[in-house]
Amino acid sequence: MHAVSPRRPPRPALLLPLLLLLAACAGRDEEPVGVEPPALPALALPEAQVGSAYAGSFAASGGTAPLRYTVGGLPPGLTYDAATGSLSGSATRAGGFLLDVKVVDARGAQDTRAYALEVRAPLQVTTTSLPAAVVGTAYRVQLAVAAGAAPVQWTLASGALPAGLSLGADGVLAGTPTGEGTQTFAVQARDAVGATGTRSLVLEVRSAFSGAQLKVANWNLEWFGDSTSGHGPSDEPLQQANVRDVMLSVNADVWALEEVVDAAAFDDLKAQLPGYDGFASNDARVTDGSTRYTVTEQKPAVLFRTDRVQLLGARLLRVQDYYDEDYAFAGRPPLRVDLRVKDPDSALTTDLTLIVVHLKAHSSSTAGEDWQRRKDAAALIQTYVQRDLGSARVLVLGDWNDDLDTSIASGYPTPFQNFLDAPADYTYVTRPFTDAHVGTTTGFKDAIDHQMASNELLPDYVAGSATIVKPATPSYSTTTSDHYPVSSRFVLPAAP
Incomplete structure (x- = not known):
C-alpha cells in the first residue's frame, strides 16, 4: 500500500492571473435587472x-x-x-x-x-436696387435672397410702397403705379427656420414722359451673309428679307447683332431700314476693328435710329495680353459702342455704352474648355467695365452662349457667377427667362441671349419689359436664324 502524498498548494505563477481575473470581475457593475444600457437616438439634427x-x-x-x-x-x-x-x-x-x-x-x-x-449661411436680401417704375405701366420685380431655408416669406418692414404697388409673400413687388415720386422702404425676408434679413430700398416712379425712352434689342443672325454650305440658312435673300421684316415689326431704337459675316449683305439690310445707321466690327468707324476682324469672320454689329441716337465712338475691347483675351473671346472681341440718346421732345440727352458680346459656343467634345473660355471672358468684361467705364451707364448684351442658373455644359455651374455675385453692380434684366426655363434659341430651353445692366443703368430699366420675340415667320429656324431676338425698354433721365 502506497502512502498518499499531501496536495501541494497552487503555484504562485498560476495564482496571480486568477486573482487578477477575479478582481476584474468583482469591479464591473452589471446594469440592474430591467435597465437597458444607454442608447443614443437615431435622429436628424435640425439645421x-x-x-x-x-x-x-x-x-x-x-x-x-x-x-x-x-x-x-x-x-x-x-x-x-x-x-x-x-x-x-x-x-x-x-x-x-x-x-x-x-x-x-x-x-x-x-x-x-x-x-x-x-x-x-445667414439669410441675406441680395436685391440692392430697383428699376424705376413708370406711371400707368405694369411693374413687376422679384426680390431675391441668398442662403436661407425655403420657403422664404416676405413682408414690408417699414415705410410705404408707391401707390398702386404691393409686395407679395413670395417676394414679388408688382402692380401699376398711379403717381410719380420716390419712396424709401424696407423689406424683410423670413425663412423656414426663422432667420430674417432686411434691406432698405428706394423706388422711383417716373411720369410716362420723364426722359428719353429707348428700346434695345439683341439678335444672333446666324451666319448672316455667308453662303457657305452648312453656315446657317441657305437662301441668303430670303434670310435678309425675313430679318428686315422682323426688325421693322420690333421697331427697336438700337440693335446689337451677332454673326454678321458679309459687309455688303449688312449694308443691303441697312438700306432697307429707313432711318437707321450702323456698322459691323471691321468697319473703319471701329478702332482696331479691321485689324482684329477679317471679312469672312462672324462679327458683332450695331444698327441705330439716327433720330434717337448719336454715335460718339466705337472700339473693340482690349483688356490685357492680346493673345490671352483673344482666346477667351474665341477670336470675337466684344464691340464697345458709345451712344448719346436724344429725347425727341426736348434737346436733352443721356449717354449710354453698349458692349456687344458673342462668347464661345458650346461643343460636347470640348465642353469643359469652352465653359472655361466663357468664364474667362466674363472676368475680362468685368475687369474692363470696372477699369474703363467708371460710373457710365453700361448695357452688356448679345449671345452669351450660356445660361445663368447652371451651365449648358453638363455638371458645370454658370460661368457668369462673377456678375451674379455682385448684385449691387450688375443685374441681368433677362434673368426671368432663366427662372422660367424659357429658351432664346429655336432648339433648346436654355436662355443664352442676355442683357446685363450696370447699377447706373438699372434704375432706367422698365421693369418686366425684357421680352423674347418669337416671329411668325414660316420655317423660322431654317430660313432666318436659330436664335430669337431679345428686347427691353429703358427710360433714360435726360440732361442738358
Whole structure:
C-alpha cells in the first residue's frame, strides 16, 4: 500500500492571473435587472443658421443615471451640455459638420453615434436696387435672397410702397403705379427656420414722359451673309428679307447683332431700314476693328435710329495680353459702342455704352474648355467695365452662349457667377427667362441671349419689359436664324 502524498498548494505563477481575473470581475457593475444600457437616438439634427440661436438634443434613453455626454466636431459657436446632451449657442461658420457623440452611464455602459449638422449661411436680401417704375405701366420685380431655408416669406418692414404697388409673400413687388415720386422702404425676408434679413430700398416712379425712352434689342443672325454650305440658312435673300421684316415689326431704337459675316449683305439690310445707321466690327468707324476682324469672320454689329441716337465712338475691347483675351473671346472681341440718346421732345440727352458680346459656343467634345473660355471672358468684361467705364451707364448684351442658373455644359455651374455675385453692380434684366426655363434659341430651353445692366443703368430699366420675340415667320429656324431676338425698354433721365 502506497502512502498518499499531501496536495501541494497552487503555484504562485498560476495564482496571480486568477486573482487578477477575479478582481476584474468583482469591479464591473452589471446594469440592474430591467435597465437597458444607454442608447443614443437615431435622429436628424435640425439645421443651424449662422448668427441665429440654435437648440438641439440627442438625449439618450436607458442607462443608469447620471449620464455623461461628450461631443466632438462641433461647429464654432455651438456648445453642448455634458449632463443633458443638448446643444445650444449661435454658429459662426457655415458648412457641413459631423458630430461624434458618446454617452456613458454611472456603471460605465456606453454608446456612440455620429450626427450630421448642416449650418446655413445667414439669410441675406441680395436685391440692392430697383428699376424705376413708370406711371400707368405694369411693374413687376422679384426680390431675391441668398442662403436661407425655403420657403422664404416676405413682408414690408417699414415705410410705404408707391401707390398702386404691393409686395407679395413670395417676394414679388408688382402692380401699376398711379403717381410719380420716390419712396424709401424696407423689406424683410423670413425663412423656414426663422432667420430674417432686411434691406432698405428706394423706388422711383417716373411720369410716362420723364426722359428719353429707348428700346434695345439683341439678335444672333446666324451666319448672316455667308453662303457657305452648312453656315446657317441657305437662301441668303430670303434670310435678309425675313430679318428686315422682323426688325421693322420690333421697331427697336438700337440693335446689337451677332454673326454678321458679309459687309455688303449688312449694308443691303441697312438700306432697307429707313432711318437707321450702323456698322459691323471691321468697319473703319471701329478702332482696331479691321485689324482684329477679317471679312469672312462672324462679327458683332450695331444698327441705330439716327433720330434717337448719336454715335460718339466705337472700339473693340482690349483688356490685357492680346493673345490671352483673344482666346477667351474665341477670336470675337466684344464691340464697345458709345451712344448719346436724344429725347425727341426736348434737346436733352443721356449717354449710354453698349458692349456687344458673342462668347464661345458650346461643343460636347470640348465642353469643359469652352465653359472655361466663357468664364474667362466674363472676368475680362468685368475687369474692363470696372477699369474703363467708371460710373457710365453700361448695357452688356448679345449671345452669351450660356445660361445663368447652371451651365449648358453638363455638371458645370454658370460661368457668369462673377456678375451674379455682385448684385449691387450688375443685374441681368433677362434673368426671368432663366427662372422660367424659357429658351432664346429655336432648339433648346436654355436662355443664352442676355442683357446685363450696370447699377447706373438699372434704375432706367422698365421693369418686366425684357421680352423674347418669337416671329411668325414660316420655317423660322431654317430660313432666318436659330436664335430669337431679345428686347427691353429703358427710360433714360435726360440732361442738358
